Amino acid sequence: MANKRLLNMQASDFLSFSPMELKQAILASEGRTIMAECVSTDQQQYLGGVTNAEIERAAGADLILFNALDVFDPYIAGVPDEIDENPVVWIKKAIGRAVGCNLEPVDQDANMMEAKTEIPVGRRVSPKTLERANELGLDFICLTGNPGTGVSNHAIEDAIKLAKRHFNGLLIAGKMHGAGVDEPVMNLQIAKHFVELGIDMLLVPAPYTVPYFQETDLREIVDYVRSRNQGKSIEEKVLVLTANGTSQDSSDVDTIKKIGLASKAAGADVQHIGDSFNGICVPENVFALGQAIRGRRHQLIMLSRSVIR
Structure with a gap:
C-alpha cells in the first residue's frame, strides 16, 4: 500500500x-480527509x-473518532450482540475505515471556570488505558x-510522554475547546x-x-509545523487537524462549508467534525464538508466503495 493516497484507499x-x-x-491527500x-x-x-459510526461513514467520514468510549467496557450501541470479537474490531470491518478514540488527560489541579465533570477511569489517560487501546x-x-x-494543556503534555511509551498507533493531541479550564x-x-x-x-x-482563534492564528501554527517538517521522515512529520468541536458541527450547511x-x-491536513x-x-x-473540501468526484467514490473490496 506504499505511497497510496487516502483518497484511493479501499477497505482492505x-x-x-x-x-x-x-x-x-x-x-x-492534500487536505481532503475527514474525521x-x-x-x-x-x-x-x-x-x-445501525451504529453512529456506520452513519458517519456513509455520509463521507474517512476516520471515525469515538468519544466517551470506556476502553475497559467498550460498548458500541448498534453492534450486534452475537459477535465473537470486540466491538472495535467489528466496527472496523463493518465500515472499512480507521477508528480511534479520545482519552482524556484530566488535571486534578486545573483552574476551572465551571463545575468539574468526573469521568470513568476507562476514559482517562493512563498506562493501562493506553495498553488497552492497543488490545x-x-x-x-x-x-x-x-x-x-x-483537561489542561499541561496535562496533555504529560500524557503525550506517557502515550509515546505505551501506545502503538497514531497519536493526536490538543484541545478543541477549553474543557472547563481557564487557559488559552x-x-x-x-x-x-x-x-516537539x-x-x-x-x-x-x-x-x-x-x-480569539481565526484563520491567521491557524496559518501561523501551520507555517511553523510545515517549516519544521521540511526534510524529516514521515515518522517525524506532524500533521495538523482542525476541530469543529464546539457544537457548530450541527450548524447550517453554509457555516460548515465556510x-x-x-x-x-x-493548511489543515485533516478536518474533524x-x-x-x-x-x-x-x-x-x-x-457538506466533504463536498466543500474534496469535491463531488472524490466524495462519491469514497462513499461508494464497498467494504468487501
Whole structure:
C-alpha cells in the first residue's frame, strides 16, 4: 500500500495499513480527509439498528473518532450482540475505515471556570488505558478533553510522554475547546510544546469555532509545523487537524462549508467534525464538508466503495 493516497484507499487497505502508512496517505491527500466524531452509548444512538459510526461513514467520514468510549467496557450501541470479537474490531470491518478514540488527560489541579465533570477511569489517560487501546485495535488516540472535564494543556503534555511509551498507533493531541479550564485553548507556543514532544497530529480549533482563534492564528501554527517538517521522515512529520468541536458541527450547511474552506486554505491536513447532535455529527453536514473540501468526484467514490473490496 506504499505511497497510496487516502483518497484511493479501499477497505482492505484500511484494515492492513501500518500507522505510518496511514499518516503518509493522509498527507498525500492534500487536505481532503475527514474525521467524524461519535458517541457509542444507547442514549445517544442516532437511529435504531445501525451504529453512529456506520452513519458517519456513509455520509463521507474517512476516520471515525469515538468519544466517551470506556476502553475497559467498550460498548458500541448498534453492534450486534452475537459477535465473537470486540466491538472495535467489528466496527472496523463493518465500515472499512480507521477508528480511534479520545482519552482524556484530566488535571486534578486545573483552574476551572465551571463545575468539574468526573469521568470513568476507562476514559482517562493512563498506562493501562493506553495498553488497552492497543488490545482493542484502535488505530489512533486523541488526547483531548470533553466539556468540564478539567483537561489542561499541561496535562496533555504529560500524557503525550506517557502515550509515546505505551501506545502503538497514531497519536493526536490538543484541545478543541477549553474543557472547563481557564487557559488559552491553543496558540503558537502551546503548539510548539506539543509538536516537539513527538506527536503525529496536532489538534487545533478550526477557525470561527472558539473565540480569539481565526484563520491567521491557524496559518501561523501551520507555517511553523510545515517549516519544521521540511526534510524529516514521515515518522517525524506532524500533521495538523482542525476541530469543529464546539457544537457548530450541527450548524447550517453554509457555516460548515465556510469553516471547512477556511481550514483547508490555512493548511489543515485533516478536518474533524464533532458529535454535538445527540452523539453524532448530522450526516448532511459530514457530506457538506466533504463536498466543500474534496469535491463531488472524490466524495462519491469514497462513499461508494464497498467494504468487501
